[in-house]
Amino acid sequence: MKNEGSVSRRDFVKAASLVATAVTTGIGLEPMSASAAAPDAQPTLAKPLIGIQVEVNFLQNNLVKFLDDVQTRSSVNTLMMHCAPFEASWGGLDRASNPLGNFATAHPQYYRDIKMQPQALDAGDFNLPDEFQKIREETRKRGMKIIPWMEEDNRARPQIKGFDELYEVDLYGRRTSHHPGGPCLNNPYFRNLLVAQVNDFVRSYDVDGIQRGTERQGPLGNALGAWHHGGDPGHSDPGQTSCFCEYCAAKAAKQGISMDRVKKAYLALEPFVRNGRAGKRPVDGYFVEFWRLLLRNPELLIWEEFWSESMRETQRLVSSTAKAAKPGIPVGYHIWQNISFSPFYRAEQDYHTFTEYADFLKLATYDNPAGERMASFVDSVTQNIFGDLSHQQMLDFEYSVMGLKEKSYAELKARPAPRFSSDYVYEETKRAVDGVAGTSTRITPGLGINIQEHNSTPESVRDCIEAIFRAGGSGLVLSTAYAAMGPENLSAVGATLRELKLV
Template structure:
């Protein structure tokens, strides 16, 4: 087969089913040869059992794990966190207490010829970080001066904490790779799309570190605040005495407050600087370790986020990229995003018209009724097109491992994964030039027949 076949697995699956059994199942059923172990997360998208709204997948414990906090699922060493207010924080989740997932998985995976990647996720919007001592010291500040649930990418304590965490893992475990994930966008995208699922839609970051960076760049910080407050009012239905459309008023704000785009770029540059620093640090510590990025699914919905996610630039500090291409749930998520922007800057524009505009801009051949999107999903052609676009952009400088949808949980009315869909998406990714695939989002949600469809497809291509 030749290509990497990865799968994302949280600690609780190894506790519930046993390390050997899990590795045997994914190796035999899905031909997996690389395990992406979720080692750091405050997000149930990577950790925990099946979510409450979905049926038992046929393996693992049936009981729900309600006590979920998150944190680190490996042993941490205090000396690596000496220069930050944020110390080590082992996940207190009772089901996995005392279980070091890398210590247990690495030797078992090696015996099977499997590679082991540590998957660390930066998502902190859930609010679960309130359990971590001193976390309020690293929070972003919004345009009204309030603390925001996300940590600031320029806060020295937050940056030092991530650098310490990376050093800790690379010096403590014989890893083959490291994948870093972050699912957030800048202030402009956050306001226009109301933040997306589970986010607050507020403009940020106006903490002292970001304001100082803005001053150094010559941005009028006061006007940036004013512009974002006005934009937030527009995006949330503020009245316009002139009667102009939301989009016209949006363009008017951008011309009146050029600081809006300047502040968006400032935030984006700070985020990219953090990623570059993490990559360089990891390669300094362990040159052989493959370092790559999980690229948020929002890249498939938001033209703004896509414009900022330049795979050609990303390849300068990546050994691989994982574009999230979950085609079954993509219809539901794209439908949600269109509905959000239709209530803000595109207020008054028919949702079908807006969807047709978006699919044209994004390059999708998905000519369906807008309201049918959740039940229809996006096709395997979407997977092929996005894989090919990514492969073309990185131009051989980084491997491309699309993340494929295996039973990502969605509401009842949304299209569900089937073996036929799995075969189609695996084929689409590889036909698009992918160097491998990563089965997502976590093993504890995946049905065994869908895992078997992966292996059957790969063996048929061998």
């Protein structure tokens, strides 16, 4: 643990009480005016944002019971309502493959030049406008806020007529159809769609903010499988890395980047990854061979940064569109947990850059699946770029580079998989808080409870909440599925927040 000089937990509880007594009014993302914040923290919220991710269809039959439960047990004050933006009222949609739901029925006047056609609800469809009105009435009674949680990826491409034309094109000219591919960030129809969705959500519904997120990265990270589970069979294919579409080519040409040279670079990388996965070590070793590929093909890095900057452009577009539709509306971004595993992805996700356009950042700093995910990251990158290292050596490298210290590789591979400690949550929250220091951007980490692994306990939940606020977090978002969290863990959330006098 590296947080020497920070407050002890006992001191933190005292400091948190001071903050609570200095609370001004209201809830939101405005910085607290009082300066009695925890000693190593920037100002926290007047009242912390206590959010929960929720799938909208779940609310259809359980609305009152659900709201009562999360408010009573966990002091939830904000619903982050999942809205994969392509559902319910789109022609040709396969509903069975898209069960998460979306509260926003498309209002056709917002959707122009998107290659797809919104259509009216059928008699048997979930009546979304009606449902949203009910949800809004019930949340208002309870003083809860609603923030749409907009995500379009990390799943198979929805079967909507025309949607494929918005998707990225891979190294061999094929449309991508699933993660890590997704809609092309430079496709003008996709940008139109993003603008339309934000306008529709903000102008058609009484929402209190917008949260957008994508769990994707650029072509180099994708080709290498440099994310948790990236090296699992079928998860990454260096021949399917993207994007090589006409819009990316045209934009690149304006910047003096040759798409032909970029393709040549990625074609040179492809056998390095394939051979590595087949256990064929390069003559000079994996790392040297990788560096030689970079020297000879600097377009590998150029294209990675080109993609990352295109993502930032879409984020700026989302923020500016939302704020034009409703001045002052908070806009936040979910940050993929790969930021805790891949140093390459971490380098691209500079928190300070987000402060230009983000009011809050919801980091996926989930302790409970982190052990299993870190081990899978080690498994993936030791098949190519770090193939010269043993699993444990790679994990030690990770802990050093990423500022973490958790269990050994053998321990992480045990089942049931162990959690990361609350030190991990502290370090990642603190790093983000320091990264946005001096700005109005707030850090509201996700608190993972029984995500994938059912290994959360009331004690782990308590420790992580304390770590988040001790590090200067301004709230938290219970993640990811209410049904899996368990009543005892939900109760621990409320009990801890009350103990810390944060609610």
